[in-house]
Amino acid sequence: MKARAMLAAMIAALGLGAAHAATLPAWTDGQHYAVGDVVQYQGNRYQATIAHTAWTGAGWNPVAAVSLWRTIGACVGADGGDQCNPPKLTSAAWTTWSGGARGAYSLVHDDFCSLNAAQDGQLLYAEPELNKRGLRAGFAVITGACDTTHWDAARRLRAKGHELISHSRNHYNANTPAWNSDTELQGSSDDIAAHLDGYRPTFFAWPSDIAPDAPVAALRANAGYLGGRAYNRVDENGNIQYGMAGGLNAANFADAYAAKWDLFTQSGQWSLYEGQPGENLNLHVDAAINQGGWALRTTHGVADGSYETVPLPRYLAHLDYVKAKVDAGELWMAPPSEVVRYRFAREACAPTLVGEDTVRFADNATCRRYATTLTLDFATDRAAATLAASQAGHALTVKTLAPGRYRVEADPLAGDVAIAAR
Structure with missing residues (x-):
């Protein structure tokens, strides 16, 4: 309470919530002054006590005409602040x-709900280790596969500021007859809203990372989504144009529905940094910092049976690396929708x-x-x-x-x- 009172006093003293700071007018010979008008003169502030109009001559200045003016204080106070000519x-x-960081980074764990909860490294390792470091990530949910334990975990994740991303309802490849845009896009959003008190996803991750034009158009037309992970386009002849999804997003990326990313595999295969020395998890972060862009990282589980699971020592070392960059002010780590x-x-x-x-x-x-x-x-x-x-x-x-x-x-x-x- 004492700190709050001191803050309130400072705000009142600086005029917040009332008239803003502005240069105090200097006394001008021959000017009209009403009772209460305040001027500055020779480093002090004066307030008119008697109205006077067009009185000219040196004898009417605030120092000489003590019957017309009263001194209310020096321009520069004891704290060094100038009340007559404040900074502009x-x-x-x-x-x-955010925070003036040089680069942005989002870590996304795909296929949330796909494993038995008792063996799910996203719950056993990713969730607690992220929380321990105060880092926030995205979890891409296959809503049709979620059980009660995973929905309970999803609520915990939301409470800690993590993002629940739609990864479709059934994880169908968007290029197969089983795909239905209403079911996989809006239906997955409805599932999440039904289990998480109305919370809806605003970012989408394509199963298998491929998509024809029609499902992509459906995503863009869905007002609930602000963006999505980049996809390898399926052209009019059914050919997959691989190589379109990987990359680093520039600071002013234009298309939020084609956010480029880098895939983690244990060998580094298919990574942007394949064959380069160093940990490719960290190299994507370094690229964001060095180029001022946004690095979006795709992973799956941690130390479990998921696709290309991240070994626990590598995962922990990566989180420590990111935390150091965040603490140094170089990196902003946030879920994808926040970056968008x-x-x-x-x-x-x-x-x-x-x-x-x-x-x-x-x-x-x-x-x-x-x-x-x-x-x-x-x-x-x-x-x-x-x-x-x-x-x-x-x-x-x-x-x-x-x-x-x-x-x-x-x-x-x-x-x-x-x-x-x-």
Whole structure:
């Protein structure tokens, strides 16, 4: 309670929730002044106690005309903050990735629900080891295969911030007669919603990583999905165009429904990094950091009987490697839908400056569709002795990056960000 009271006092002192900071007008000879008007003069602030109009001459300044003005304090306070000429905003922009990280990374475990729960390495190892490190991943669910134990685990995963991805209802190849888009796309979403209190998936992973044009069009037309993992296209003649799905996504990737990825296999076969020295799990992370992009990693189980299961020592070492990069501020690890939202929201919800102390965000249908908490970097024309930020009357945590450069986390749908600096 004491800390909260101190924060409230600071907000009040800096004027958040009231008039924003602005340059205090200097006293001007011959100007009209009403009772209560405040001016600056020779490094101090003065308030008019008597109304006067067009009175000219040196004798009417706030120092000389003590009957007209009262002193209310110095411009520069004991904390060094300037109340007469506060620092002004000069720029504001979203960072490429959350927290200002250089690259983004998503780890997805395919075929959730496909193994007996007692032997499922996603439950035995992936879930607890991710949680232990505070890392969040995606789990691609074959909804028709889930039993009570897996649905219970899915609730735990959601509670920890992991993403449940649709991997279809039946894991049919989309290029076979058994595939039905309504069943596999909307039906799998309905299954998840029915078992997870209305939660619906917003990302899709194609079984066997192939798809003809018609199922892809159905996914794009389904308003509930924001994106999907890239697929190897099946052309009009039924030929699979392999090699289309692998890759690293650029920071400004254009197609959220074709998010490129790298596949883990124990030998490195089919990986982008096949034959390269080092752990290919980590090489994909390094590529994201070095190129400023988004690395999407496809795996299956951990130390179990699943397809190309990740050996436990390699999995643990990879999580430790990722955690170190996250802690160093180089990497943002988040489930796929969060990355998709961030990438399109930072563009659609573009920030602009309003006056000297306000940041306003674009308001449009695309911004509202993808909106998520974004990292905002802003600058002032000079370093502030004290600076605070608020949105919708609530204080935001401000991180000082360098003199005159600051960072906050903001919701583009929550209104203007007001800056109060001295």
